[in-house]
Amino acid sequence: MGSPRDSGAGPGTGTGTGSGARVPPGLAGGRAAGYEFRAAADWAEFGAVLDLAYGGYPHSAAHSAVAGAVFEPKRSLVACRGGRVCATLAGYALEMTLPGGPAPVAGIGYVAVAPQHRRRGLMRELVRRALTALHEERAEPVAVLHSTEPGIYGRFGFGPASQVVGVSVPPEARGFAAGPETGGLVSDVGSPVDARAAVAEVYDACLAQRPGLVRRDDAWLRRAFEDRPEERHGAGRLLCMVASGAGGDARGYALYRLRANWERCAPRYALSVREVFARDPAAYAFLWRSLLDTDLAGAVGAAARPVDDPLLALLDDPRSAAPTVRDQLYARAVDLDRALAARTYSAPVEVVMEVRDAMCPWNAGRWRLAGGVDGAVCVRTGAAADLALTARELGAVLLGGGSLVQLGHAGLVTELRPGALRAASAAFRHDPAPFCSVAF
Structure with missing residues (x-):
């Protein structure tokens, strides 16, 4: 849950799926059952949930005016029960510098659940819907967020992409x-x-x-x-x-x-x-x-x-x-092929990656990445994999701040072809390191 009161943290992102969005398979009658998910009407809908979720600190009129000015209702989501908003996720269309230059990314902020509705799968469902909408609409290929608590978003495929x-x-x-x-x-x-x-x-x-x-x-x-x-x-x-x-x-x-x-x-x-x-x-x-x-x-x-x-x-x-x-910043590939092609690489790279991605299953499988300082292409392939990793590890290196070698030594990335890990790590790294000064 990102905090609106932490300059290094922010909550939610996403594209509104509308009040008529269907309940996804596996949720009917289970976790998150009985809730309505729809696009946000306005910033005011977030107020009561954020007040409760962040310890009973109501937002001032001045802060609401500033936060409301950057709020994008159509990209934001709420979960409701009995006509009351009980969980929120704000989405932002951002332009962020990636290795190689500026690119569109989806910012996520103000992901919050009212205390009485916790542990019911609402956060997971809000994030899943936001990412699915971005994929289906062929919108931004990369999603980023700040996290108040670092252990939350790894299970959704977000990796720690920058440090401060x-x-x-x-x-x-x-x-x-x-x-x-x-x-x-x-x-x-x-x-x-x-x-x-x-x-x-x-x-x-x-x-x-x-x-x-x-x-x-x-x-x-x-x-x-x-x-x-x-x-x-x-x-x-x-x-x-x-x-x-x-x-x-x-x-x-x-x-x-x-x-x-x-x-x-x-x-x-x-x-x-x-x-x-x-x-x-x-x-x-x-x-x-x-x-x-x-x-x-x-x-x-x-x-x-x-x-x-x-x-x-x-x-x-x-x-x-x-x-x-x-x-600091957490990132994940929404559409893996477009995300890896949206940036450049510090050294020539040609690698086949076997990727596991439970939250965005369209990313799962083998992908061949080939590129360098002038750009890259990423396509599906049936060739033997050189590396095996999850969406979280890929997110950690997406902005050039993480190290595939470090992740490999931690047992989180598996090298299947000798030499592939070090070569890919050198290509993904960027100097200087990534840094985000904007709270969202």
Whole structure:
């Protein structure tokens, strides 16, 4: 279940199947029996379920306005019983950078079940219907989501496709070992809304840098700027630092906030970083130097940075930043052939994969993938398999962040032809690592 209150997690995706959708074989009279599944009417239908599912925290009118602006009713699903909505799944049409360039993906968020309706198969059925609709409509070939609890979505064929690192840089570890020359850059701090044009310009310029980044229109940008007082936990309002060149051109920006704290009569404010994006290494280093040198600041932390964030290379003492790695984005192939052909590969690859996929049985069987840096094709084949794996393991490497070799050493991918595992792993990997800054 993805959480609307976790910047690294979001709930549901899917295409609405309509109120007249038939009950799939095996569910009549069993799990999920007695429930009606239909497309969502509007964002307001989600409110009561999310309130109960996430601990009784009602959404404010301001948050509902922001979330409702990006909500897509026709792509979202609800389960009802007795005329009441008791489970939800939100679906989004997104454009995400994959290895090789931007591609359409289906975002899933706000997958939630009211407490009194848990353990009845509703989550599984909502996800199954969403994926089936995407397949039948030949819509987005890849589905992605954030997960509040990492153990949930593997059983639905989603693999951990990206990782993030959390850091907390204490005052004594702010020194940089080296770094690019940042002379000529200046910073300006103010409201993110006032810096909207600069933020949008820089972010769009950075989209091609990493797989996992999602294009943001005005509604998604408002979501990025959301600053609910109840979520500040004693911190001040969200601030935006813009780094500009001598000509006034925006080269980078950072979104952050400060929480007042004093130790032994001295200010040790906690500075929390939400986003940092820059067009070039000099602007990136300049922004981090400026954040670490903020007046009153003690520890400077960020809950979710790319696992290979350049900051870790810039710090003279990265150990003291206590980097902690965790899972972030989850992905799965909706249509395996189209999903693998939607990206490029870091090295030439020709491999036959035997894939098991219980949630999307149309993906099961043997597939021949052939491609490289210019593209790929994936077709069914009767040839002997080189690798055997499940949809979950395939999802873990779909964005270029997972390692087939690691999964093989864990016994999750079976090598059937000597040498196939290492060759395929090198082709699937992407540098830099994938990262998603958008909560959905």
